[in-house]
Amino acid sequence: MGRNSNAPRMSGRLLPRHNLTECLDSATRELPVTMQVQPQSITAAQALQVALQHFQTRNLAEAERICLQVLALEPHNADALHILGLLAHQIGRNDIALELIEKAIRLQPLSAEFLNSLGAVFQDLGRLGEAESCYRRALELMPQYAEAHNNL
Numbered sequence: 133m134g135r136n137s138n139a140p141r142m143s144g145r146l147l148p149r150h151n152l153t154e155c156l157d158s159a160t161r162e163l164p165v166t167m168q169v170q171p172q173s174i175t176a177a178q179a180l181q182v183a184l185q186h187f188q189t190r191n192l193a194e195a196e197r198i199c200l201q202v203l204a205l206e207p208h209n210a211d212a213l214h215i216l217g218l219l220a221h222q223i224g225r226n227d228i229a230l231e232l233i234e235k236a237i238r239l240q241p242l243s244a245e246f247l248n249s250l251g252a253v254f255q256d257l258g259r260l261g262e263a264e265s266c267y268r269r270a271l272e273l274m275p276q277y278a279e280a281h282n283n284l
């Protein structure tokens with residue numbers, strides 16, 4: 133994912149102006165220098181719970197900001213990548229959603245939730261066979277997963 137130094141600075145938003153890959157690239161270069169983590173700070177998992185709450189209440193900019201901060205400190209955080217993928221999917225940036233959720237799955241290949249999300253992206257892209265495979269794999273991992281059953 134290496135970009136040159138002319139890459140745009142992180143906008144803090146998942147908007148068409150910059151693609152998310154460039155934002156992530158900038159975040160991993162810039163935030164560690166400017167953000168000091170204090171011992172009393174919340175954990176990445178706690179921050180991502182807050183991000184998920186923001187996502188669920190449609191405060192997408194704040195959810196994205198938190199996820200990018202987590203990724204600046206933990207570039208291989210699968211949950212942050214997944215939530216950013218959900219954000220991208222929510223605003224119709226399925227190309228970016230696909231990339232991010234696939235990265236999350238590479239990091240946590242046994243996540244039924246990630247596979248279900250990937251299936252939803254494939255479905256919106258009209259790639260129905262791949263969507264069905266994702267839903268079925270999610271159900272192999274978690275047979276009672278209602279959302280994956282409903283998506284089939």
